[in-house]
Amino acid sequence: MSPKEQENQPILAVEGLRARIGDREILTGLSLTVNAGQVHAIMGPNGSGKSTLAGVLAGRETAEVTGGTARLDGRDLLAMSPEDRAIAGLFLGFQYPVEIPGVGNLYFLRTALNAQRKSRGEEEIDAVDFLEFAKEKMKSVEMDPAFMSRGLNEGFSGGEKKRNEVLQMAVLEPRLAILDEIDSGLDIDALRVVARGVEALRSPVRSTVLVTHYQRLLEYVVPDVVHVMAAGRIVLSGGRELALELEKKGYAWIDEEARRGAFAEPVQVSP
Amino acid sequence: MSSFEESLLEDPRPPAGLPAFAAEIRRKGREVFTNLGLPTTRLEEWRFTPLAGVAGVRFQAGDPGAPFGAPELERLAGPRVGPRLVFVNGRLRADLSDAAGLPAGAFAGSLARALEERPALLEPHLGRLASGSGGAIPALNAALLADGAFVHLPDGAKAAEPLELVFATVSGPAAISSPSRVLLVARPQSEATVVEKHVALGSSPVLSNAVTEVALGAGAGLDHYQVQDQPPSAYHFAAVFAEVERDARFHTHSTALGAALSRSDVRVRLCGEGAEAKLVGLYMADGKRLVDNHSVVDHAKPRGTSREVFKGVLDGESRAVFGGRVRVLEGAMKTDAYQMNSNLLLSREATIDTMPQLEIYADDVKCGHGGTVGQLDADALFYLRSRGLPLERAKSLLIYAFAREMVDLVRPAALRDQIGRLVAARLPDGARVLEAA
Numbered sequence: 001m002s003p004k005e006q007e008n009q010p011i012l013a014v015e016g017l018r019a020r021i022g023d024r025e026i027l028t029g030l031s032l033t034v035n036a037g038q039v040h041a042i043m044g045p046n047g048s049g050k051s052t053l054a055g056v057l058a059g060r061e062t063a064e065v066t067g068g069t070a071r072l073d074g075r076d077l078l079a080m081s082p083e084d085r086a087i088a089g090l091f092l093g094f095q096y097p098v099e100i101p102g103v104g105n106l107y108f109l110r111t112a113l114n115a116q117r118k119s120r121g122e123e124e125i126d127a128v129d130f131l132e133f134a135k136e137k138m139k140s141v142e143m144d145p146a147f148m149s150r151g152l153n154e155g156f157s158g159g160e161k162k163r164n165e166v167l168q169m170a171v172l173e174p175r176l177a178i179l180d181e182i183d184s185g186l187d188i189d190a191l192r193v194v195a196r197g198v199e200a201l202r203s204p205v206r207s208t209v210l211v212t213h214y215q216r217l218l219e220y221v222v223p224d225v226v227h228v229m230a231a232g233r234i235v236l237s238g239g240r241e242l243a244l245e246l247e248k249k250g251y252a253w254i255d256e257e258a259r260r261g262a263f264a265e266p267v268q269v270s271p
Numbered sequence: 272m273s274s275f276e277e278s279l280l281e282d283p284r285p286p287a288g289l290p291a292f293a294a295e296i297r298r299k300g301r302e303v304f305t306n307l308g309l310p311t312t313r314l315e316e317w318r319f320t321p322l323a324g325v326a327g328v329r330f331q332a333g334d335p336g337a338p339f340g341a342p343e344l345e346r347l348a349g350p351r352v353g354p355r356l357v358f359v360n361g362r363l364r365a366d367l368s369d370a371a372g373l374p375a376g377a378f379a380g381s382l383a384r385a386l387e388e389r390p391a392l393l394e395p396h397l398g399r400l401a402s403g404s405g406g407a408i409p410a411l412n413a414a415l416l417a418d419g420a421f422v423h424l425p426d427g428a429k430a431a432e433p434l435e436l437v438f439a440t441v442s443g444p445a446a447i448s449s450p451s452r453v454l455l456v457a458r459p460q461s462e463a464t465v466v467e468k469h470v471a472l473g474s475s476p477v478l479s480n481a482v483t484e485v486a487l488g489a490g491a492g493l494d495h496y497q498v499q500d501q502p503p504s505a506y507h508f509a510a511v512f513a514e515v516e517r518d519a520r521f522h523t524h525s526t527a528l529g530a531a532l533s534r535s536d537v538r539v540r541l542c543g544e545g546a547e548a549k550l551v552g553l554y555m556a557d558g559k560r561l562v563d564n565h566s567v568v569d570h571a572k573p574r575g576t577s578r579e580v581f582k583g584v585l586d587g588e589s590r591a592v593f594g595g596r597v598r599v600l601e602g603a604m605k606t607d608a609y610q611m612n613s614n615l616l617l618s619r620e621a622t623i624d625t626m627p628q629l630e631i632y633a634d635d636v637k638c639g640h641g642g643t644v645g646q647l648d649a650d651a652l653f654y655l656r657s658r659g660l661p662l663e664r665a666k667s668l669l670i671y672a673f674a675r676e677m678v679d680l681v682r683p684a685a686l687r688d689q690i691g692r693l694v695a696a697r698l699p700d701g702a703r704v705l706e707a708a
Contacts, residue, residue: 058657061649086659098654102672107706112658119659151672168658 010071011036011176011207012057017068019056026052026063028232031266034176034225037204041218042211043243044229045251050211051095053229054180058092059085072176086112087119089175091168093182097161101151105164108152109134109171116172137170140200142193159190166197177201178209183217195220215247230254235263275326276308279411279448279478283332286383286417290390293416296398300413307407316406319592319624320534320563325506328476332415333360333449337441339472341367347439347470347500352685353432354379359439360449362418374428377463382419382452392423397454400484400512406536409510412450412482419452424461424491433464433494433683438481440505442473451481455495459488459516464496466686469509471501476531478506485513485521489543492520494682500693501529503560510536517543517572524681526690527554527562528697537566541575541603552581553677555697556589556621563592570603570633579610582677584670585621593625597638604635612642615673617666667698671705 012034019027026049034040044050052063057070059082070077072088080088100108114124125133138145141163153161162182169177182194198208198221210217218226218240226243228236230251235258236242246254257263280301289297309326310317339359344367348357356379357367363381370379378385378392385393398416401409420436438451455465471477479501487493499507507530515521527533533556539548554562568577583591593612614623627640647669655665674694681687695701 060653060657081662082653082656083659083661083665086657092657094654094657098648098651100651100654100669100672102675103655103668108655108658111660111664111703111706115659115661115664172658 009036010034011073012209013071014057015069017053017056017070018066019052019063020066021052021063025066026232027056029068030229030233032227032234034207034209036207038224039198039202039208039210039221040225040227041223041243042209042227042229042234043213043215043246045255046213048229049232050229051180054092054178054211057178058082058090083115087116091172091174091177093165093169093177093179095181095184097153097165099151099153099156101154103152105150105152106131106134106148109168112168113171134171137167140170141167141197143167158185159187162186162190162194166194170197170200173201174206176207176209178211180211181213182210183212183214191217192220215243218243228254230258230263233263234266236267238268272305272308273326276304279330280304280414281332282415284335284417288387290386290394292390292394293386293397296413297416299398299402300410300416303410304407304414307410310407316565316594319590320532320561322532324531325478328446328478330446330448330476330478333440333442333447333477335360335362337443339364339439339441343472344437344439347472348435348437348468349689351435353435355435355437356380356420357437357439358418358420358451359441360447361438361451363420370434372432373434374424374430376425377428377430378421378423379434380421382421382454383417385421392456393421393454396456396484396486398484400486400514401482401510405510405512405538408480408508409482412452412480415450416452419454422453422455422463422465424457424463426458426460426488428458428461430463433466433686435466435468437468437470438479440469440471440477440479440501442471442475442477444475446476446478448478448480451479453481453483455483455485455493457485457487457491457493460490461488462492464494464683466496466498466683469497469499469501469507471505474502474504476504476506477501479508481507481509483509483511485511487513487515487519487521489517490519491516493522495521495523496681496686497523497525497535498690498693499525499527499529499533503529503531503558505530507533509534511538513537513539513548515539515541515543515546515548518545519543520547522549523551525552525564526677526693527552527564528693530560532561532563534563535565539567539577540569540571541577542571544572545574546572547575548577550577550579550581551677551680553583553674553694554581554591555584555674555694556591557586559588561590561592565592565594567596567598568608570597570599570606570608573603574605575603575607577608580677581612582674583612583614583623584617584674585614585623586617588618588620590621591623593623594628595626595640596628596630599629599631599633599636599638601632603633606633606636606638608636608638610640614642614644615670616644616646617670661700663699664703667700667704670698671695
């Protein structure tokens with residue numbers, strides 16, 4: 001398909017997804033479609049299953065998938081290893097990026113990019129060319145190049161770790177980026193940098209899912225669609241105004257309504 | 272004594288014309304080994320290290336004339352980067368050795384020749400440190416004393432380049448045993464780096480029995496390295512005995528990668544005020560291999576410092592043993608001692624028995640120990656894979672990240688690179704992993 005044709009085609013299609021951790025069902029039949037060119041925000045109270053959803057889509061094994069389907073460009077995500085999902089174009093921005101002393105940041109970035117290029121049949125980038133490329137990207141996330149010679153996320157502050165996630169995303173240029181609470185613990189400056197990174201990837205052939213508890217990030221990255229999760233499902237979907245409404249009213253009423261069974265079917269809120 | 276133990280004492284090429292003190296070392300060694308026999312698991316220090324596998328093999332004394340040339344040497348020990356002495360089945364091979372590059376007045380060469388030409392330099396030290404508490408295996412080594420390396424640094428001599436000692440155990444169709452011996456005498460204020468590489472050629476079982484004695488005079492400094500990278504048919508025993516005088520510094524770094532069974536014993540005595548010891552070790556094992564590191568550090572005088580850091584990576588059904596004992600003897604106040612043993616277990620069947628031990632008989636001391644036994648971090652593994660790294664490479668990266676702290680402590684750059692390559696070579700996709708360093 002040409003880029004033009006890809007527009008408005010679903011990149012991510014999730015149907016009736018169920019997952020549990022131990023005896024607890026965390027995802028209870030979740031459906032979500034994200035079309036090419038769109039930015040979606042998934043909001044919801046703590047414990048609604050947002051991070052589990054992000055992890056399950058990227059192949060994290062802490063939750064066990066018990067039902068439903070998830071497709072990336074029509075391919076069965078759930079049958080793929082985490083690395084194959086990355087190669088297929090999925091990127092998960094971690095809420096808590098892991099510190100790995102002993103694995104160099106720059107090396108890791110290049111290894112990740114080359115692993116993906118190689119599997120797509122593209123030529124690998126050598127260390128010298130990559131350094132030039134990475135320097136440009138670092139500038140875009142306002143990251144000090146000195147950080148690159150450190151261990152992966154080693155001794156990084158919370159904000160620096162999140163910038164590093166955005167840098168990785170900028171280098172890997174994923175087809176679908178799922179950013180899990182990328183805004184948590186960020187000051188306004190860092191938030192702007194992160195938002196710019198997300199905006200820079202906005203394109204008719206890519207899409208982004210922002211998982212967030214707060215509306216704040218959405219002041220900087222304007223989503224096309226806002227979803228609300230409760231009790232493991234998407235219960236409300238709408239435009240940007242939905243986020244503002246949630247900000248005003250809080251999440252308590254959602255929980256309340258969900259308990260009363262008000263969201264047996266997902267509700268579409270029209271602007 | 273069993274017939275197996277008797278066979279270990281066979282010596283088809285006994286050296287002729289030894290000075291009386293050297294002949295006495297042999298006699299005493301034979302006596303001690305005959306009395307003790309090989310260690311059994313009834314001994315505390317050998318509790319987890321059965322030697323039954325060794326006893327099942329009929330070893331012959333290795334032939335020093337066994338074919339071993341420059342290509343084999345380079346393949347097993349890497350290219351020569353500085354002064355190097357090469358020993359085949361325990362005896363110096365002059366044609367492969369070149370000690371050029373030593374400081375003025377220093378000697379590095381054949382122990383046998385030094386016993387002939389300058390016995391007075393050896394007599395005060397040879398066999399002294401390794402006798403007594405050394406145990407049966409160093410006694411077996413003493414019983415077969417013939418050759419080895421002798422290094423003597425005169426007062427204030429500073430060696431610019433590392434001296435490399437390569438001990439090659441070369442077997443033919445038959446299993447062989449090979450003793451090797453090193454005596455390092457560093458006079459006051461002298462400094463040197465000495466690297467022992469223990470390699471083996473041939474696929475028959477070999478038993479290598481290495482003893483290193485180190486006498487450091489006041490203010491002297493020695494960086495000592497041992498690299499053991501033998502085939503899985505080898506049984507390797509290495510014992511290091513060091514005596515460290517006032518304000519002297521002894522650093523010993525061991526990398527144990529190969530062999531069916533690899534046992535290291537390090538005994539350091541800090542016998543002058545302000546003396547310092549650092550013991551660093553990296554070990555890796557897989558399959559059914561066993562690697563055992565034992566050490567005893569005695570603080571005999573005040574203001575001594577000792578540091579011990581050992582790290583292990585264990586896969587398959589391998590087993591590791593760490594026994595680290597620090598003794599702060601009466602009067603050794605202001606001692607500062609710390610030991611640490613961390614292990615990465617890559618399979619459920621791999622085991623580690625770790626026994627750090629502090630015995631303190633003095634007041635006003637600072638002592639501690641720590642250690643960990645863990646698996647690869649699942650979150651870190653997922654993080655790497657989520658960026659497209661294949662599972663095997665992600666694992667190798669994390670293993671190398673764990674081990675590299677020990678590699679980074681190797682000071683000579685060429686040796687550090689070589690050890691890094693040897694470690695990576697034991698990991699899937701290792702060549703790739705090395706770029707991370």
